[in-house]
Amino acid sequence: MSHYISITEAERAEMLKAIGVASTADLFADVPADKRFPRLELPAPLSEPELVRELQALASQNANAQSHSIFLGAGAYNHFVPAAVDQILRRGEFYTAYTPYQPEISQGTLQAIFEYQSLICSLTGMEIANASHYDGATAIAEAAIMALNLVRNRRKIVVARGVHPQYRAVLRTYLQALDVTITGDETPGATLEDALALVDEQTALLIVQSPDFLGRLHDLRGLAERVQARGALLAVHFDPIALGLFQTPGEVGADIATAEGQPLGLGLGFGGPYLGIFTARQKHVHKIAGRLVGATKDVEGRLAYVLTLRAREQDIRRERATSNICTNQGLMALAATVYMSLMGKQGMRRVAELCYQRAHYAAAQIAALPGYAVHGGPFFKEFVVRCPRPVAEINAALREQRIVGGYDLGADEPELGNAMLLAVTEMNSRAEIDRLVDVLRSVA
Amino acid sequence: MDNFEPHIYELSAPGKHGTNLPRLDVPETDLPENLLRQDDLNDFPELTELEVVRHYTRISRNNASIDTGPIFLGSCTMKGNPKLHEEVARYAGFAAAHPLQGDALSQGALRLMYELQHYLGEISGFEAVSLQPAAGAQGEFTGILAFRAYHLDRGDHDRTEVLVPNAAHGTNPATAAMAGLKVVELKSDARGNVDMDDLRARLSPRTAGMMLTNPNTLGLFEDQIVEICRLVHEAGGLMYGDGANFNAILGIARPGELGFDFMHYNLHKTFTTPHGGGGPGSGAVGCTAALAPFLPGPRVRKAPDGSYELYTPEKSIGRMKAFHGNFGMLVRAWTYIRTLGEEGLREVSETAVLNANYVRARLKDLYPQAVDRICMHETVLKGQIAGASGVRTLDIAKRLIDYGFHPPTIYFPLIVPEALMIEPTETESKRTLDQFIEAMRAIAREAVETPELLHEAPTRAPVRRLDEVRAARQPVLRYDAEAFRRLREG
Incomplete structure (x- = not known):
């Protein structure tokens, strides 16, 4: 009997008697006899100390933010995670709870989600936020589906080239079975204006990203009006850390705004679980996908929280639901909530300043190196570096020095030549940046 | 102490913060004035670390959770969450590794994924596994997109319908709709299984496939499963297995051998990753060799030199996330x-099924069974207590x-009136089961008296x-001092 089983042999016998069968095997008489109790070729079980050793060995084979200096971003960023975030996540009352369908005994989770929605609205300037999607990519895909439901009889989505290539791929996966055209991102170097030019009377949604995949900040003022004048909606994908300093999607009049919430205290985690942030205007609330928590009161008049506007969801609406989403990223939303609460107004601004200043310092140092060039234009924490040699060779040299170099743009933006996308955050000290610059100089 | 805890914004005071950030150690560059935000984060809260920690610790105590008591939610598999898992997942080599750092710097993580692909395939009898989907519903979406791609790849363009039993989880029909397919609902028979006559009548050259949970949402094993799969295949369709109830059949039956073509695993149910108050989940998928080329990438394979590498299958439906x-x-x-x-997993399912049947056997005299049969890992009873008038399942649940118990799943499956769907899982003791049974029996008495x-x-x-x-009619979806004042004043 494993240590996860709590029924003794004597109890088992007593229970079988109560059920009225002779053996446990009798409980499985409905399973076709020739398919019953198959052999499973699995490794022999391991004890806890053996598992610890095995997993430590596996973990030690991966570069990570403790073993390496990380200058790689491209959608996942090495930001500071305050110790208190994980301390709260480790409370069993949070992480071993179920979805809060029974509000009387789920007020902890419900209040945390309500505070998450409040904080996300404050950060973005948007009117409503849902309880989360899977990640930034699926949040964009759900934005497209929502727009197709809101803007009737239009079957075209325009997506700017500056949207993360993996997000654009997921958008295409999600919409592949629907009769929808996705365009705007086919041409290398296509600008926001190029995308806007494609927004016509068939278009339901324009999706833009700022800072974009290449790190550039765009002035989005006036864009929403131009899109809306053509009867379409505007979705803005943002970096939540950038909003400590820069234009919010709410200020520029976006209809929908999405983000990858990973920078808000989630850590790198080899790609997940992350957090899909999804916000919209109040008037679109009945078409939003995913859970929403609202404030109300109980029969004694106490303020309390509950899942609300549930008639949008799959368990009630079935094939007419706004999405099939059920399980979301609840615990990750809690992490972001604790992170934003700890950072507060000053901390959010401070982290953004540190990213901006250190990234600009790094860019200036690299631009001064012979053979290297840095792309112009305003950027936040990521920028494109043209290199004198193939990026793979440069990254191999950086690896020797326990530095994880930038993202090789060769596959996504081949016309840029030997180009890498470098990310600098508040975790990269000046000394670390100087060391990066030294290695780059030596391999030029 | 009152359980009421103010909203975090109401605890804020200007000038405070809860973190200790690095100093600026580089020369300053001017900020682009035209791109700055205008409101200076005016309504963002300001608190110290202790205030934040105390607030979230206090509200956490208003939750029921597995660590504080049993949660017998049917179809949710709320089993114990081992503490070892929480430690190992936080090793820096996992928790602080960058997803794009490259195969060479990620061999341990890739090996773990490669092995998990293999284990899940072995447990379920499938050839290929993709670990990409984020949750069960996304796994379903993956499968139905793969079905569609498979048919189209064969030049079979007219398969536009998905058969879904009326007892199915809501995600099934919602998924089919997202994949642009029409849902054809199937009846259940008197024994709580798929109505075979209805199935035969609905199968056609338009059938893209069928979605089935087995054991189904009545907690019953579909004993005609082999014939169901044969009929669907004969009509040119494919069989999708909703793995939400996989906890009943680990080492008992392999869906791939029963005739399923594709399934998702809810790692957050069967394989005990914590539910987290609503997520994250993980909806890995497995399938036959014929469907493997359509799986989402990246998957992990072994290169000729023995190292592990990420790759995308040739006819992939694309990334899911x-x-x-x-x-x-x-x-x-x-x-x-x-x-x-192997033995331990089989023991999981044997015990989960034993526990559910024990609860069923000891409650069915007071709470009628939806169908009078041996159940699998969960049992569906009805909150229709003899002699009690005006009492509904909702009242029993509340x-x-x-009595200190999280209610079971209620009013699901939709085909059972006043349903109470109880899934004790294998990790609960007989003592806990008996306490629950006694509570349910006491409530049945109270319902009358x-x-x-x-x-x-x-x-x-x-x-x-x-x-x-009120929550739905006058939605308050974010902090608003005026709305909060009105709510508190009644």
């Missing part, structure tokens, strides 16, 4: 499988809270029944 799946959940599931091995106790319940929870109509 960014990066490689909810990796942290994969670490936990791997650890669980390596802890238990009264259970007063003192029904007001049920109608007023819960009275021992942090809050009492909520005004859900």
Whole structure:
């Protein structure tokens, strides 16, 4: 009997008697006899100390933010995670709870989600936020589906080239079975204006990203009006850390705004679980996908929280639901909530300043190196570096020095030549940046 | 102490902060004035670390959770969450690794994924596994998109319908709709299984496939499963297995051998990754060799030199999300499988089924069974207590809270009136099961003798029944001082 089983042999016998069968095997008489109790070729079980050793060995084979200096971003960023975030996540009352369908005994989770929605609205300037999607990519895909439901009889989505290539791929996966055209991102170097030019009377949604995949900040003022004048909606994908300093999607009049919430205290985690942030205007609330928590009161008049506007969801609406989403990223939303609460107004601004200043310092140092060039234009924490040699060779040299170099743009933006996308955050000290610059100089 | 805890914004005071950030150690560059935000984060809260920690610790105590008590939610598999998993998933080599750092710097993580692909395939009898989907519903979407791509790839363009039993989880029809397919609902028979005559009548050259949970949402094994799969295949369709109830059949039956073509695993149910108050989940998928080329990438394979590498299958339907799946959940599931091995996994299902049948056997005299049969890992009873009038399943559920139990799943499956769907899982003790049974029996007595106790319940929870109509009619979805004042004043 494993240590996860709590029924003794004597109890088992007593229970079988109560059920009225002779053996446990009798409980499985409905399973076709020739398919019953198959052999499973699995490794022999391991004890806890053996598992610890095995997993430590596996973990030690991966570069990570403790073993390496990380200058790689491209959608996942090495930001500071305050110790208190994980301390709260480790409370069993949070992480071993179920979805809060029974509000009387789920007020902890419900209040945390309500505070998450409040904080996300404050950060973005948007009117409503849902309880989360899977990640930034699926949040964009759900934005497209929502727009197709809101803007009737239009079957075209325009997506700017500056949207993360993996997000654009997921958008295409999600919409592949629907009769929808996705365009705007086919041409290398296509600008926001190029995308806007494609927004016509068939278009339901324009999706833009700022800072974009290449790190550039765009002035989005006036864009929403131009899109809306053509009867379409505007979705803005943002970096939540950038909003400590820069234009919010709410200020520029976006209809929908999405983000990858990973920078808000989630850590790198080899790609997940992350957090899909999804916000919209109040008037679109009945078409939003995913859970929403609202404030109300109980029969004694106490303020309390509950899942609300549930008639949008799959368990009630079935094939007419706004999405099939059920399980979301609840615990990750809690992490972001604790992170934003700890950072507060000053901390959010401070982290953004540190990213901006250190990234600009790094860019200036690299631009001064012979053979290297840095792309112009305003950027936040990521920028494109043209290199004198193939990026793979440069990254191999950086690896020797326990530095994880930038993202090789060769596959996504081949016309840029030997180009890498470098990310600098508040975790990269000046000394670390100087060391990066030294290695780059030596391999030029 | 009152359970009421103010909204975090109400605890804020200007000038405070809760973190200790690095100093600026580089020369300053001017900020682009035209791109700055205008409101200076005016309504963002300002608190110290202790204030934040105390606030979230206090509200956490208003939750029921597995660590504080049993949660017998049917179809949710709320089993114990091993503490070892929480440690190992946080090793820096997993928790602080960048998803794009490259195969050469990620061999340990890729090996873990490769092995988990293999283990899940072995347990379920499938050739190929993708770990990418983020949750069960996304796994379903993956499968139905793969079905569609498979048919189109064969030049079969007219398969536009998906058969879904009326007892199915809501995600099934919602998924089919997202994949642009029409849902054809199937009846259930008197034994709680798929109505075979209805199935035969609905199959056609338009059938893209069928979605089936087995054991189904009545907690019953579909004993005609082999014939169901044969009929669907004969019509040119494919069989999708909703793995939400996989906890019943580990080492008992392999869906691939029963005739399924594709399934998702809810790693957050069967393989004990924590539910997290609603997520994250992990909805890895497995399938036959014929469907493997359509799986989402990246998957992990072994290169000729023995190293592990990411790759995308040749006819992939595309990515379902960014990066490689909810990796942290994969670490936990791997650890669980390596802890238990073949015998341990079989013991999980045997015990889960034993526990559910024990609860069923001891309650069915008071709470009628939806179908009078041996059940699998969960049992569906009806809150129709003889001699009790005006008492509904909702009242029974709320009264259970007063007895210290999280209610079971209620009003699902939709085909059972006043349904109470109870899934005890294998990790609960007989003592706990007996306490639950005694509570349910006491409530049945109260329902007849003192029904007001049920109608007023819960009275021992942090809050009492909520005004859900007000929440929906006058939605307050974010902090608003005025709306909060109105709510508090009544």
